[in-house]
Amino acid sequence: ARRRSASDYRFGKVLGEGSFSTVYLAKDIHTNKEYAIKVLEKAHIIREKKSEYVMREKEVLRILGSSCPYFVRLYWTFQDSEHLYFVLTYAKNGELLKQIDKCGCFTIECARYYAAEMVLALEYLHGKGIVHRDLKPENVLFDENWHILITDFGSAKILKTDNTENQKCDNDALDKGDKRRRTSFVGTAQFVSPEMLSESSSSPASDLWALGCIIYQMVSGVMPFRGRSEFLIFQKILNLEYEYPDGFDPQAKDLVQKLLVKNPIERLGATDEAPYTSIRFVEGNLILKQGLIDKKKGLFAR
Numbered sequence: 401a402r403r404r405s406a407s408d409y410r411f412g413k414v415l416g417e418g419s420f421s422t423v424y425l426a427k428d429i430h431t432n433k434e435y436a437i438k439v440l441e442k443a444h445i446i447r448e449k450k451s452e453y454v455m456r457e458k459e460v461l462r463i464l465g466s467s468c469p470y471f472v473r474l475y476w477t478f479q480d481s482e483h484l485y486f487v488l489t490y491a492k493n494g495e496l497l498k499q500i501d502k503c504g505c506f507t508i509e510c511a512r513y514y515a516a517e518m519v520l521a522l523e524y525l526h527g528k529g530i531v532h533r534d535l536k537p538e539n540v541l542f543d544e545n546w547h548i549l550i551t552d553f554g555s556a557k558i559l560k561t562d563n564t565e566n567q568k569c570d571n572d573a574l575d576k577g578d579k580r581r582r583t584s585f586v587g588t589a590q591f592v593s594p595e596m597l598s599e600s601s602s603s604p605a606s607d608l609w610a611l612g613c614i615i616y617q618m619v620s621g622v623m624p625f626r627g628r629s630e631f632l633i634f635q636k637i638l639n640l641e642y643e644y645p646d647g648f649d650p651q652a653k654d655l656v657q658k659l660l661v662k663n664p665i666e667r668l669g670a671t672d673e674a675p676y677t678s679i680r681f682v683e684g685n686l687i688l689k690q691g692l693i694d695k696k697k698g699l700f701a702r
């Protein structure tokens with residue numbers, strides 16, 4: 401295929417800004433198709449020693465490809481003297497966070513629906529040996545049909561299978577082992593799991609913790625672990641200090657309290673072989689069988 405460059409696109413509004421990238425709405429001048437183009441400044445990436453994260457995001461997006469509908473797709477990458485460009489799926493209906501803030505909270509049917517889509521997405525992601533590590537409502541987007549698109553793999557981890565011992569080791573260990581590449585990575589305060597805080601270790605169960613936090617927020621409208629500083633939030637996470645507001649749906653509570661468990665291997669689904677059957681079908685939990693099959697809803701609360 402023909403090499404692309406920024407001149408192939410008409411850049412529009414800023415869709416999002418991160419510490420190392422800005423995402424623009426852009427239109428392909430040849431096809432008129434809309435994309436989200438993530439632009440990264442080379443000098444900043446090098447200065448902040450984030451090249452490994454950029455390469456990892458590209459590798460994760462390559463591995464994910466286009467076979468699962470619940471992830472943004474990477475169409476092309478190109479660069480010029482100052483910037484790197486990732487041409488990604490444009491999620492027309494924006495971020496889950498904005499919808500939660502706009503609606504106050506979701507109906508339980510709607511929360512069930514999106515919890516089900518997120519479980520399907522995590523089954524696929526973890527099945528590919530990838531841990532997101534920064535799952536949060538800002539990184540869950542909606543496409544034009546109100547299906548989810550998970551994005552932002554800059555913090556992701558690719559689990560490596562060591563063929564000789566057939567063990568699943570991971571690049572935490574590699575990072576720990578190699579002083580030059582020690583990463584003091586931690587996700588976003590309110591969604592980071594206890595093990596990432598206390599041992600700097602992460603696994604697919606770390607994403608299940610974040611899933612529990614997101615379900616709590618969809619149902620209640622607020623995050624389970626809140627505080628005036630990151631330190632206070634971290635303390636609450638490590639002490640499992642959170643509560644369910646009056647009227648919190650009992651089925652949702654049943655599921656959330658089985659995900660917000662300190663020991664990662666005791667989290668619902670953590671010991672399942674793919675797919676996450678124990679999350680899908682535990683009697684009385686939020687994600688009932690029909691939640692995974694009925695793809696017609698997705699309408700928002702009030």
Ligand SMILES: NC(=O)Nc1ccc2c(c1)=C(Cc1cc(-c3cccc(C(=O)NCCN4CCCCC4)c3)c[nH]1)C(=O)N=2
Binds near residue numbers: 415418490494541
């Ligand atoms: N860190 C990252 O990788 N970030 C990314 C990556 C890919 C990507 C990405 C971020 C996107 C962000 C994004 C942001 C938005 C957006 C931002 C602000 C407002 C809106 C918006 O209101 N859209 C109109 C849809 N409304 C929704 C509610 C009902 C009326 C119509 C969308 C759409 N998509 C995107 O579309 N694709």
